[in-house]
Amino acid sequence: MLRQGWVSVACWMTVGLLLEGLLGYKAPGYLNDLQRRELFRLAHSHGTLLGVVLIVAALTAQRFGAPPKLAETSLRLGAVMMPVGFLLAGVWHPEGDPGLAIWLVPPGALLVIFGAVAMALSLKTNRQD
Numbered sequence: 494m495l496r497q498g499w500v501s502v503a504c505w506m507t508v509g510l511l512l513e514g515l516l517g518y519k520a521p522g523y524l525n526d527l528q529r530r531e532l533f534r535l536a537h538s539h540g541t542l543l544g545v546v547l548i549v550a551a552l553t554a555q556r557f558g559a560p561p562k563l564a565e566t567s568l569r570l571g572a573v574m575m576p577v578g579f580l581l582a583g584v585w586h587p588e589g590d591p592g593l594a595i596w597l598v599p600p601g602a603l604l605v606i607f608g609a610v611a612m613a614l615s616l617k618t619n620r621q622d
């Protein structure tokens with residue numbers, strides 16, 4: 494989880510740098526499509542933030558004990574599905590609507606929420622006061 498978190502932060506920060514380059518060089522395919530710009534920004538921000546969440550979850554697991562495997566798998570899968578869904582939905586989309594890949598986002602969000610709740614509950618039950 495720790496490795497995936499750091500790789501995710503590096504990759505999605507690189508995407509952010511590319512988006513800044515597209516903006517700086519006034520790329521018409523990026524500037525003239527407001528929906529594409531919004532979806533790409535959502536992919537960058539969610540991907541980076543979820544990478545940080547994975548890092549924090551891994552450090553928490555090292556400190557307080559391993560979370561249930563289902564919680565870890567949910568976090569890891571959701572952290573990929575959400576930003577990739579936003580990114581692909583912005584690449585190919587019909588006029589006025591996001592692309593079909595946007596359907597990856599809600600299940601990805603539910604997986605992240607489930608993983609976070611499962612980790613929190615495992616901390617409560619594993620806590621030794």
